[in-house]
Amino acid sequence: MQRTSFSTFKCPAARALESVGDWWSILILRDALQGLSRFDEFQKSLGVAPNILTRRLKHLTDEGLFERRLYHERPPRYEYVLTDKGRDFFPVLMALFTWGNRHLPPEEIAVRLADANTGEDRDPLLIDRVTGRPFQPEDTILVPGPAADDAVHERIDQMKAWFLGFDA
Incomplete structure (x- = not known):
């Protein structure tokens, strides 16, 4: 295939x-x-x-x-x-790892993330580099970038309309 x-x-x-x-x-x-x-x-x-x-x-x-x-x-x-x-793939992997462990029963967690120096558990969080705020679906949107064509603009507009209709 x-x-x-x-x-x-x-x-x-x-x-x-x-x-x-x-x-x-x-x-x-x-x-x-x-x-x-x-x-x-x-x-x-x-x-x-x-x-x-x-x-x-x-x-x-x-x-x-x-x-x-x-x-x-x-x-x-x-x-x-x-x-x-x-x-640069490291944060992506840490996000997958964290998501995977979060959705396992505690008794099924075989491997945890820990600080290399202290051995203390680590719990990654995706934050905005400028504001320091965590990313959340509720306050994050897609906007067109410099290479966006008409189809991208249309798709983003449709997603905004769907989200606003869903949110109402």
């Missing part, structure tokens, strides 16, 4: 999904953000088939989330080093 490409979508969330790819890619990024960098490390951690891991690492490298570096010449062996774009 051929998957849909989001590369031409105007929505930044859809385009970000195009870069990340699929759930294997998110788990590869999770492991890389915890220090893994070699094919065999990813494969051991994830238990993923080698052909799938090869495709996902190639995709993540092509999308600029990893840089492939030779670490052994004979036979050639490469490690996958996170780029700035790859490291």
Whole structure:
């Protein structure tokens, strides 16, 4: 089955999904953000088939989330080093992690987020860099950006009309 490409979508969330790819890619990024960098490390951690891991690492490298570096010449062996774009995925991963744990019964939580120095639990929160206020659906809207075409303007106007009608 051929998957849909989001590369031409105007929505930044859809385009970000195009870069990340699929759930294997998110788990590869999770492991890389915890220090893994070699094919065999990813494969051991994830238990993923080698052909799938090869495709996902190639995709993540092509999308600029990893840089492939030779670490052994004979036979050639490469490690996958996170780029700035790859490291920028960290808050997304923390949001997914937090959301996942929040919706599990407490007795099913196998892994928690903790401060590396103190071991104290961490509870990430997405905040606005300028105001310091947390993001909430009730006070956050989409507005057209510089590349917005007529279709984007129309979609945003429709969403506003729906929201205002729903809110009334």
